[in-house]
Amino acid sequence: MNKGMYSSEKKDWETPPDLFEYFNSLYDLKVDVCANEHNAKCPVYFSQDSLQLVWSTRNWMNPPYGREISKWVKKASMEHITVALLPARTDTKWFQDYVLGQTIYWIRGRLKFVGAKNSAPFPSCVVIFGEEGRQYKLAKVDGIWSAKSF
Numbered sequence: 001m002n003k004g005m006y007s008s009e010k011k012d013w014e015t016p017p018d019l020f021e022y023f024n025s026l027y028d029l030k031v032d033v034c035a036n037e038h039n040a041k042c043p044v045y046f047s048q049d050s051l052q053l054v055w056s057t058r059n060w061m062n063p064p065y066g067r068e069i070s071k072w073v074k075k076a077s078m079e080h081i082t083v084a085l086l087p088a089r090t091d092t093k094w095f096q097d098y099v100l101g102q103t104i105y106w107i108r109g110r111l112k113f114v115g116a117k118n119s120a121p122f123p124s125c126v127v128i129f130g131e132e133g134r135q136y137k138l139a140k141v142d143g144i145w146s147a148k149s150f
Contacts, residue, residue, distance in 0.1 A: 014039040014114035015062045015085055022145040023060070023083050023126060030057040033082065034064070034072060039114070055079040070094035077102075081130040085111075088123040103128035105147055108139035 012035075020041045023029065032045035033055050041060050046053060051071055061084040063072035069086070070093070076082040077098040088106065089095050105126040110119035126138065136147040 012036060012039050012064070013062070013116065015041055015060075016111060016114060017041075018140075018143075019085070019111070019126075019145060020060065027058050027081065027083055027128075029060045029083060031055065031059050033059045033061045033076075035062075051075055055082060057081075059083065061085070070098075073098045076127075076129045079129070081128070084127045084129060086125055086127055087120075088125040098129075099125075099127050101133045103131045103134045103136075105136045105138040108137060 020029075024041075029042055030044060032040045032042040033050050033053075035041065035045040036047055037045075039062075041062075046055075055075075057080060059076075059080065059082040061072065061076055061082050063069050063084070063086070065087055073084070073086065073094045074097075076084050086095075086099070105128075107124045107126065110121070111124045112119045134149060136149050138145060138147045140146075
């Protein structure tokens with residue numbers, strides 16, 4: 001296994017492009033609020049210091065998955081529409097305080113982040129902050145992402 005996927009050594013795992021495109025087609029995302037020049041998914045992106053900025057449009061967020069993730073999730077919960085790729089850590093305080101009640105796309109299987117040798121060793125979900133809570137199963141079927149409500 002890739003050691004960096006188990007720890008917060010690498011903080012900028014890049015979102016799989018087809019997953020981003022699926023959500024971009026639904027939400028017309030304008031700003032990647034947690035990116036750098038190598039992994040940004042939107043033409044406009046904010047770097048790691050964007051916790052101090054106002055996010056005033058439809059945003060994409062794939063935050064660092066280390067101990068600081070709670071800051072990013074809290075910020076997303078207080079801002080305009082933010083679509084966030086997150087680890088599905090349902091036992092954590094940040095997940096229970098800020099994610100439950102939002103729209104959640106539960107990803108079937110494990111994601112393989114760009115540049116990773118293996119799939120992530122944890123489940124993932126995509127959370128839509130700023131929308132009335134709904135639940136979806138999201139799976140890749142024949143290379144195409146598809147969601148079904150439940």
